[in-house]
Amino acid sequence: MSRAPKRDWNAEVPGLAARRGALRLLTSVLQQGRPLDVALAGALNGIDRPDDRALARNLASGVLRWLVDLDVLIDSATERALPDDARARMALRIGLAGHLLLGTPPHAVVATTLELTEGGPRRLTHAVLSRLLREDARLPDAPTLPAGYGLRWQKAWGDTVVAAAARALGTEPATDLTLKDAAQTAHWAETLGGKSLAPGHVRLVRKGALAELPGFEEGAWWVQDLGASLPARLLRYSAGDRVLDLCAAPGGKTLQLAASGAKVMALDTSDSRLERVSENLERMGLTAEIVGADALAWRPEHPFGAILLDAPCSASGVFRRHPDVLHLKGSRDLKPLLAIQAQLLDRACDWLAPGGSLVFSTCSLEPEEGEKQLAALLARRSDMTIDTITAAELPAGLTPNPGGWLRTLPGDLEDAGGIDGFFVARLVKAA
Numbered sequence: 001m002s003r004a005p006k007r008d009w010n011a012e013v014p015g016l017a018a019r020r021g022a023l024r025l026l027t028s029v030l031q032q033g034r035p036l037d038v039a040l041a042g043a044l045n046g047i048d049r050p051d052d053r054a055l056a057r058n059l060a061s062g063v064l065r066w067l068v069d070l071d072v073l074i075d076s077a078t079e080r081a082l083p084d085d086a087r088a089r090m091a092l093r094i095g096l097a098g099h100l101l102l103g104t105p106p107h108a109v110v111a112t113t114l115e116l117t118e119g120g121p122r123r124l125t126h127a128v129l130s131r132l133l134r135e136d137a138r139l140p141d142a143p144t145l146p147a148g149y150g151l152r153w154q155k156a157w158g159d160t161v162v163a164a165a166a167r168a169l170g171t172e173p174a175t176d177l178t179l180k181d182a183a184q185t186a187h188w189a190e191t192l193g194g195k196s197l198a199p200g201h202v203r204l205v206r207k208g209a210l211a212e213l214p215g216f217e218e219g220a221w222w223v224q225d226l227g228a229s230l231p232a233r234l235l236r237y238s239a240g241d242r243v244l245d246l247c248a249a250p251g252g253k254t255l256q257l258a259a260s261g262a263k264v265m266a267l268d269t270s271d272s273r274l275e276r277v278s279e280n281l282e283r284m285g286l287t288a289e290i291v292g293a294d295a296l297a298w299r300p301e302h303p304f305g306a307i308l309l310d311a312p313c314s315a316s317g318v319f320r321r322h323p324d325v326l327h328l329k330g331s332r333d334l335k336p337l338l339a340i341q342a343q344l345l346d347r348a349c350d351w352l353a354p355g356g357s358l359v360f361s362t363c364s365l366e367p368e369e370g371e372k373q374l375a376a377l378l379a380r381r382s383d384m385t386i387d388t389i390t391a392a393e394l395p396a397g398l399t400p401n402p403g404g405w406l407r408t409l410p411g412d413l414e415d416a417g418g419i420d421g422f423f424v425a426r427l428v429k430a431a
């Protein structure tokens with residue numbers, strides 16, 4: 001049997017390879033429910049040029065940030081709305097994102113969008129696009145949050161936070177680095193031309209290939225949002241203590257704990273994600289004991305002096321870096337996640353030595369995955385109490401909640417480039 005020749009995506013209309021990649025990425029996220037990062041390898045397979053790959057990712061990310069508003073524009077130019085999953089709608093979203101966000105000239109937008117529509121309604125697509133280009137269609141100042149999230153966050157945090165979330169969604173966030181050696185903060189901030197908001201943290205101002213920056217090869221830093229670095233910073237332990245990083249992969253917090261001298265056991269149920277923990281540890285020249293296990297079925301041999309539980313959650317707090325989280329169906333259904341979080345919390349409390357420290361964190365903006373989960377834990381366990389987080393332990397500009405925990409929200413540190421949405425509570429077990 002003869003095989004169809006492999007298609008050369010790089011030998012077509014200029015810019016088309018990237019747009020085909022963007023289309024496959026968006027189909028994977030919006031129709032198959034795969035996170036953007038997971039979809040990348042498959043969707044960009046066969047696209048060789050790094051700039052085409054980068055453009056495909058930028059277009060897909062732009063569409064995901066501005067999806068609601070791009071659809072409003074498309075619907076304003078058709079009498080009968082195109083189905084949500086129609087190829088023509090996807091092609092129009094990509095074409096408009098290229099034009100309105102990346103400045104692709106109209107003739108290139110029309111040529112590539114019509115090619116992408118392949119087998120779909122070309123005349124209709126052409127008519128919609130021509131009308132929007134002729135009328136000089138614009139996007140609003142900030143994206144509209146996808147259905148559900150605007151209302152949910154308005155109820156939980158109020159209008160100011162919702163407006164800040166919309167601004168954050170429309171902005172590609174700066175890259176944050178965590179340093180292996182916090183004593184070298186000033187050195188690396190200067191060498192990398194970045195800004196430090198906390199010891200051991202550098203926020204990069206310039207863009208570019210991270211692997212080419214000073215310090216990458218030698219393992220002086222890794223990429224981690226400032227918010228994501230706070231849970232490990234707040235855990236109480238001493239160098240040499242046995243610390244359990246429960247739900248550890250891909251390992252940002254494992255690296256922090258190992259770099260500060262703890263004897264870390266990094267446990268996660270996902271073998272593929274644990275491979276990334278091992279790779280990250282190796283690049284950084286750090287060590288930890290890696291355990292691949294379901295924490296709900298596993299038992300430790302000895303209690304731990306400190307446990308970090310960075311629990312699986314909706315991840316709605318990291319929408320700035322991962323705008324796909326706002327469109328993945330699974331992230332909207334909190335129930336199964338809430339049940340796992342509660343069970344993991346109980347396991348962590350049971351495995352803690354008397355007087356031990358527990359940090360519970362979620363990268364979520366949903367109170368059910370933070371404040372309410374904490375309240376329920378305190379109500380059902382008399383052996384755990386809050387160990388109050390103080391302002392002195394946090395980067396300047398962040399304030400702990402009077403209840404003793406930390407909640408970071410859109411709008412926090414906005415002038416310095418913002419921070420992901422996290423909930424962090426520190427608890428202590430009765431001695």
Ligand SMILES: C[S@@+](CC[C@H](N)C(=O)[O-])C[C@H]1O[C@@H](n2cnc3c(N)ncnc32)[C@H](O)[C@@H]1O
Pocket residue numbers: 228246247248249250251252253254267268269270273293294295296310311312313340
């Ligand atoms: C929020 S991520 C952890 C991120 C990680 N702490 C870091 O900083 O890189 C949650 C992790 O929980 C893991 N997980 C989910 N359910 C689990 C279970 N029952 N047992 C162990 N790990 C679990 C997932 O595989 C995922 O890697």
